[in-house]
Amino acid sequence: MPSPSESSRVGVSIVSRGCASELYVVNRAYALVAQGVGALRLQLEPGRYKVRQRIGYCEQVHELEVVEASRDVLMVLPDLDFPSPIPLAGTSFVSPGMARRPFSLGTGNFRFVLWVPVDEGMTPAARTARLRSDTERLRLERFDGEFSMRFDDAILVEERQGMRVFGADVEPGHYLVVQDHPEQRQVCLPILILQDRTTMVFSLALEAEGLPVPVRLEHAAVAMLRNDELDHPYESSLLRLEAARKASGAGRHVYGWSQVSDHPASDERPSENILLDLLDAQLGLRRTLSRASQDDAAAERTFVEDLVHPLEQLASKIGDANADVAALRSFLGVMPAGTIEALAGPPLLRRNWDHLLSAPEGNVLAADLMAFSFQVEPSPAWFLWSEAPGARAASFAARHAGAIAEYSDYLLLPTPSLGSRVASEAEGEADTGLKVFWPLPVRHDTLEWASRHFSIFEKALSPAPAVALTVGDVETMLAALIQNESFADWLDRAQSDFNEKGPSLVDASLQRLVTGLRVLSDPTLINLLGADAVIKQALAALRLPQSRVVQLAKDLLKEMAAVLPESEQAAVRQVLHGFDAAAENWLEAGR
Numbered sequence: 001m002p003s004p005s006e007s008s009r010v011g012v013s014i015v016s017r018g019c020a021s022e023l024y025v026v027n028r029a030y031a032l033v034a035q036g037v038g039a040l041r042l043q044l045e046p047g048r049y050k051v052r053q054r055i056g057y058c059e060q061v062h063e064l065e066v067v068e069a070s071r072d073v074l075m076v077l078p079d080l081d082f083p084s085p086i087p088l089a090g091t092s093f094v095s096p097g098m099a100r101r102p103f104s105l106g107t108g109n110f111r112f113v114l115w116v117p118v119d120e121g122m123t124p125a126a127r128t129a130r131l132r133s134d135t136e137r138l139r140l141e142r143f144d145g146e147f148s149m150r151f152d153d154a155i156l157v158e159e160r161q162g163m164r165v166f167g168a169d170v171e172p173g174h175y176l177v178v179q180d181h182p183e184q185r186q187v188c189l190p191i192l193i194l195q196d197r198t199t200m201v202f203s204l205a206l207e208a209e210g211l212p213v214p215v216r217l218e219h220a221a222v223a224m225l226r227n228d229e230l231d232h233p234y235e236s237s238l239l240r241l242e243a244a245r246k247a248s249g250a251g252r253h254v255y256g257w258s259q260v261s262d263h264p265a266s267d268e269r270p271s272e273n274i275l276l277d278l279l280d281a282q283l284g285l286r287r288t289l290s291r292a293s294q295d296d297a298a299a300e301r302t303f304v305e306d307l308v309h310p311l312e313q314l315a316s317k318i319g320d321a322n323a324d325v326a327a328l329r330s331f332l333g334v335m336p337a338g339t340i341e342a343l344a345g346p347p348l349l350r351r352n353w354d355h356l357l358s359a360p361e362g363n364v365l366a367a368d369l370m371a372f373s374f375q376v377e378p379s380p381a382w383f384l385w386s387e388a389p390g391a392r393a394a395s396f397a398a399r400h401a402g403a404i405a406e407y408s409d410y411l412l413l414p415t416p417s418l419g420s421r422v423a424s425e426a427e428g429e430a431d432t433g434l435k436v437f438w439p440l441p442v443r444h445d446t447l448e449w450a451s452r453h454f455s456i457f458e459k460a461l462s463p464a465p466a467v468a469l470t471v472g473d474v475e476t477m478l479a480a481l482i483q484n485e486s487f488a489d490w491l492d493r494a495q496s497d498f499n500e501k502g503p504s505l506v507d508a509s510l511q512r513l514v515t516g517l518r519v520l521s522d523p524t525l526i527n528l529l530g531a532d533a534v535i536k537q538a539l540a541a542l543r544l545p546q547s548r549v550v551q552l553a554k555d556l557l558k559e560m561a562a563v564l565p566e567s568e569q570a571a572v573r574q575v576l577h578g579f580d581a582a583a584e585n586w587l588e589a590g591r
Helices: 124-135 235-250 274-293 297-318 323-332 350-358 360-369 391-401 444-451 471-481 485-501 508-520 523-529 531-540 546-563 566-576 581-589
Strands: 010-015 022-026 032-037 039-044 047-055 058-066 073-076 110-115 138-142 148-150 156-160 163-168 173-181 185-193 197-204 206-208 211-213 221-226 374-376 385-387 410-413 427-429 435-437 455-458
Touching: 010 058, 022 039, 032 039, 047 235, 058 073, 110 124, 110 138, 124 163, 185 197, 185 221, 221 235, 221 274, 235 274, 274 297, 274 323, 274 350, 297 323, 323 350, 323 360, 350 360, 360 546, 374 508, 471 531, 471 546, 485 508, 485 546, 485 566, 508 531, 508 546, 523 531
Parallel strands: 010 073, 110 197
Antiparallel strands: 010 039, 022 032, 022 047, 047 058, 110 163, 138 148, 138 173, 156 163, 173 185, 185 385, 197 221, 206 211, 374 385, 410 455, 427 435, 435 455
16 A cells, blocks of 8 residues: 555656756755656655756756646756757757758768857858868878878868868778877877768867867767668757767766657657767766765666667677777676677777776777877867877888887888889888888888878887886886986976977877876875875876887886986986886887
């Protein structure tokens, strides 16, 4: 028999537009009564409540009064006006004249849309000039570097006032949207192009106080839909995709965006939305970790089981070797050992990169995939990195030749042309005294493209140490060095040179490591946290595979040895003496 309080409860349904809002219900005492995504079906006692509706950092609070003995209550929330690079009706940047469906823009299985909101105050001529300037620095590139296509008039499929749309049909695979930056750097946003599906990237060109805001790929929106569903209603699915992306970027533990079938108020035909499924699985994993931190083991086991089935469905669509699937499986402990030998391409989501690095098998797979110098860039949701032009293509070309395994150090330098070289010229001598290594055999078009960007010079250094150090060894070594006065002085000088002259180190990740060590080497901080904890934090902030971190430590000693006077090197050697012969060899190699 129901209790008096249960018998007096009233059915309440709360529905948001497109089932896309985070919903929180609190009572008069501000205690959380219920929370969820998109829609809630509740049994509430009579009284006054507040309903908090949120997408990203936009939110509204609504009053709800439940009257005793009343009929079931249906509360339909008003549209939440939030910003989005996808021109969806009802979002804050879209004007009434832009009421076209997003996937009706352009043609091809890959499309890129850059647009300026009308209310930015630019004249039509200024908008056109701004869009042309921003797209000149963008291109589509295959992850292995063997295909590159600039966003120019050749693939411009639509241009209207305040909008440029580029489109092309390309082979399925892992691609990057690449943006050129100053100082010989380029930023890469990975995307996935699948058979019978269309992938679109949307970005905004904005102004602030009359000055242009740089187009930043970390704020882009990416969407992928099946070609046979583009005539069906999909707008609600894109609203949820954007809401999930913003929730992920804000670091919130919300889950359920892909479960449209659980929301009876939605009358749309469910669309397959792979990116939404990936984001939802990642957010579900974060919620699992949150529950585990509260020692709710039973809830954690149930939630893991709930995540496994949709994850297996994802794997059937995008493959077991997909990095996002591998990261989630590995972290959930549901990936059998040896399931995959290599990742097909980089993950799309930043936190999935972190998940890969946190698992031993995933760390090795990530290191094999990203076997070139790169630096992970800050990004709310997407996995984003920067690199030197040509470094990635050089890595793949040399890997294809099968010739880099015996070498430990390479220097990437510009050269006028490799096009005149013939295949028989496998080695030559450079004026610098460094031995030239040509990655042969490679396809002619690969070599021709690469010749415009790089040469590979093998440094005349000793081979890699026979015994490879672990990250733990590096942490111990750097924890000892960071307390050494000569090492601290060198960090000060290196950072001062960076502040005055700009980057002086070839590798941007090495520069970031030097900066991090300099900031964290404060004696007060070391005394408070301990040298080991400080070093762990500095290395973890790099977000790089363990083998790459070890290589950076090696490069750090070489850079330091190249400038330290002999008297100061002696003090550093004393710290390293007896730790490992390899460390002293690295120091010697830099002299």
